[in-house]
Amino acid sequence: MVQAKTWILTKHFEGSPKESDFELKVEELPEPKDGEVLLEAVFLSIDPYMRPFSAFRMKEGDVMIGTQVAKVIQSKNPAFAVGSHVVGRCGWRTHTVCDGTDLIPVMPEWPQDISLSLALGTIGMPGLTAVYGIEEVLGLKAGETLLVNAAAGAVGSVVGQIAKIKGCKVVGSAGSDAKVAFLKELGFDEAFNYKTIGSLEETLKKASPEGYDCFFENVGGPFSTVALQQMKDFGRIAVCGSISTYNDTTPQTGPYPQFTMIVKQLKMEGFMQSRWEHKHPETLKRLIGWVKEGKLQCREHTTKGFENMPAGFMGLLKGENIGKAIIAV
Numbered sequence: 001m002v003q004a005k006t007w008i009l010t011k012h013f014e015g016s017p018k019e020s021d022f023e024l025k026v027e028e029l030p031e032p033k034d035g036e037v038l039l040e041a042v043f044l045s046i047d048p049y050m051r052p053f054s055a056f057r058m059k060e061g062d063v064m065i066g067t068q069v070a071k072v073i074q075s076k077n078p079a080f081a082v083g084s085h086v087v088g089r090c091g092w093r094t095h096t097v098c099d100g101t102d103l104i105p106v107m108p109e110w111p112q113d114i115s116l117s118l119a120l121g122t123i124g125m126p127g128l129t130a131v132y133g134i135e136e137v138l139g140l141k142a143g144e145t146l147l148v149n150a151a152a153g154a155v156g157s158v159v160g161q162i163a164k165i166k167g168c169k170v171v172g173s174a175g176s177d178a179k180v181a182f183l184k185e186l187g188f189d190e191a192f193n194y195k196t197i198g199s200l201e202e203t204l205k206k207a208s209p210e211g212y213d214c215f216f217e218n219v220g221g222p223f224s225t226v227a228l229q230q231m232k233d234f235g236r237i238a239v240c241g242s243i244s245t246y247n248d249t250t251p252q253t254g255p256y257p258q259f260t261m262i263v264k265q266l267k268m269e270g271f272m273q274s275r276w277e278h279k280h281p282e283t284l285k286r287l288i289g290w291v292k293e294g295k296l297q298c299r300e301h302t303t304k305g306f307e308n309m310p311a312g313f314m315g316l317l318k319g320e321n322i323g324k325a326i327i328a329v
Contacts, residue, residue: 001029003026003028004094006025006026006027006091008025008061009022009063016247016318017247029095036076036097039097040070040071041096041329042068042085042116043120043328047125051247069106070096071084072086080105085105085119107281109285111288114288114292118300118324121323122154123288123291124284126158127158131283131287132271132273133238134166136271137236137238138238140213145211145213146159146215147214147216148171149216151183151188151191153323155218157182160172160187161187161296170187170190171188171204175319185297200223201230204230211232216238217239218243220242220244220245221242222244233264235267236266236268237266237269239270301322303325303328305328309327
């Protein structure tokens, strides 16, 4: 018998999550049956989507949703060898018994000098999101100008770097001077702290007086309203997230620049990386190649200890992380 620690949702969040909304529990797991495996978490992902998804996909008492890199420590499934690693949506758990459904083996060609934690970040869902948003949704071309908000996060930081690889001008917005410095290290042409500027409109105009061909949207709210006014005619917008609204107790309302959308003939499309799942193997190899070549820098915000998962999650929603937020078990 193996003891598994789990974090459960004790109360649906009202505004920002609180420590009292979570409870750490211990349960005994049965031995794996034929076709099953026993997994031990190595790294757990902390992502903004956990906040809105928990509101409509979870009941009080459920284990918190989430993805992890885990090691196979027992196996009665020939598809998964003991000692191999997988990425799975196992939630906030130290150990899991499952039948292997939806487990994704870490690719056998994974370089030994690259941490497996990157399978949750640059060489995982955030990296895939960045690639598909740029290539499939925006169709970003060399010489174009791209605006990225939440640019120092797991997705935004990769978006900006890939845009530079493709020969584009990149303007990034972030929430601290340290994050702005990080963006400049990554090669962003312009970067600013949206919390300290006097006028977002004037800052965007100064950063790119000619306007923006593309906008990779991670934030939502008032930022988007202002940013859309700065788009060029026939501009394209990829809507990936809306982190500014996730802790709201009631949906945000207010003016939406529909007339701007019409006059400028803008294209706006929401998306999730799972739409292009058939391309994942090829895309992950490209991401690994860029990392190995030094074209992609991978910053991680690591919180140590499974017991600190709620603190890491709450910190993410407050913007404490630079790069991908993970838990190292």
